[in-house]
Amino acid sequence: MTSTSAPISRPDGPSPGERATFRDLFAVVEFRALFASFGIYMIGETVKMLALSVLVFERTGSPLLAALAYVAGFLPSVIGGMFLLAYADRWRPRRIMVGYDLIRLATAGVLALGVLPPGGALALVFCIGLASPVAMATRTALLPDLLSGDGYVLGRALFTITAGATQVLGFAVGGALIGLLGAYGALWVTAATCLISAALIRFGLADRPPRTIGTGGAVRETWRVNGQLLADRSVRDLLLAHWLPGSLLVGAEGVMVPYAGGEGAGVLFMAGAAGMLLGDLVVGRLAAPARREKLTPWLALLLGVPMLAFVADLALVLAAVLFAAATFGFSYHLGLARRFLDAAPVDRRGQAFGLSHMGMMTGQGLAAGAAGLAAEWLDPGLVMAGFGALSLAATLALWRVLRVPRMNVPRHA
Template structure:
């Protein structure tokens, strides 16, 4: 019996040397990015004295996903994955060293982060698209669970480490540490991964005519993926519930003030716990059957904000909501792999990731608008209702309509 038919185990996942390499590189990436953006935010504040500009700086690293996901994702299938991931780490090394030591004005620093960030969705897509090749069937789903847990833990650990490094070495030292982490990740990836061929090295067939430019190909393949009802439904199922839940988390600062960090940390714990519990203790078929109810349930705890809970209650609510929305994603992973053409798998995963990042930003903005019209706690309640309604509307993709062909 293969892992396609039975549940995989974490032992089987980590038995893959290539996955251990990807896991190590991913951990360094997430932790390093948290340190980098925290250091950059502190550096901008030290230069300008503006708390608003400092906060905006912390979020600027997420904005390029919109542009990169729209115009550049075909590179994930055109270029060999190892070379692409190593190039991504080396680009981060150069970026951090320039930010730390080049004495750039603030506008140039932000422009550099935006420009180099355009390729972030491409590097991430190359890594994710490689996972089904290394770990087929349910082992791939469990690998995604491991990376979800790692992402949550590395975000918390990276912020904690970033704060300590900032206190000891200042923003410049923190950026230098991030450059060192990226250099280490580049070495790990270069010498730990085989040199797999590009999926679309010949630029033909599904990916389009030979000689087509990367931007034109990205736009055309994105349109083709979104025109496919099955793929479009699975993309929306991955985007909407989790984006709305994250949007609700954006209200923790106006709702809880200085104590918001505790609730946001609880949301990260929920993300890790949901991925681990459903990944470890639920069968592959069970995960797929739970995708729809978990999507609906992810919005239900947010209704409790109607009674304006205190800090502990708010933290528990966002933790439960984050756990359900993240666990729901695991049930969609094999469906998505089966639904997209293999030659453009990298772009498909990149589109899913870029759409999720964009959706989370839009979700936070929409919840903010709702809070202006009503109040922070009622905006969270409305977000819970929107999560439930959108999940019900996507029931075909979250349930029967997304079944893999026999």
């Protein structure tokens, strides 16, 4: 199939050393469409998983199945990332994103009709979730095609901020919709968001060709390219820098409830979200590119250092302040964004971003599980401090990677 529209030209963005502004980003027509679609997608997915969890609990009375319903769309992302990521580069980006939105539309419609038993609904959401990492990798890999220089880094920061903010909004909207329309009505609203997202992508983005032409099976190619990326030392080091310090902090977050109780944990979770969003906003918008990259290892240190204090019995307010300071450190990833873009092969950019996302989700899940297991025998505060220490140790071990800036010219042209 040939391209049905010419690429939409973007204005000259800031040079790599010049600080970008939000005005620079939103001056790009295609970025506006991609950004709006992402925000609507995040709200729709949050409402869907909340509504599905409520439905499963109402029909089964099982807290375990309700929890599985909430995470059913996220668990298969690791499987999809292991076996399907090659499609992110082998298919047209716009076709992938529109197709995924239409599949989500059909899924939400089937769930809203209530024709499936709880087990069938969970199985359907699980199967659709296998395609999620391909769509997410495609979306992320499209950003450097739309934004140049520091605009790309600020765009990544804006997407991270939006992901957190729209999840909070999605919980609020989802709760209100369930109260007004019931869980089935909320699912029909999710279906509408899928349709809107698909329309924004279809009519707001140019129809770009695939980045590479596949020569074999997608599963085999996914494994082969993942192996090649991990064998490349510069890519592998940056992946480890992305994965380890932050994932270990998530391990500490995994025992927040036993540490602070239900209401106290809610305060700490909100503080953590606020710290992360503030970090991306301040570091992404206010720090010049060179300064941001120099700050990278020090921001990574901030992930672990405040958590060491949790070994003591802290007042809730102090614990919230310290945890917000720790999650502010997540902004360290902005200093790695340009370096990872330069290190990744251009024709495998989609799979490289997908591998980064998959590894991060896997690491966070393993860390949270390990922390929960440790808290069966140890005091939760000690576990949180221990995972803060592990994050600190990982940062020090990766200091060379975090500190040394990569060359501005991509190695794989």
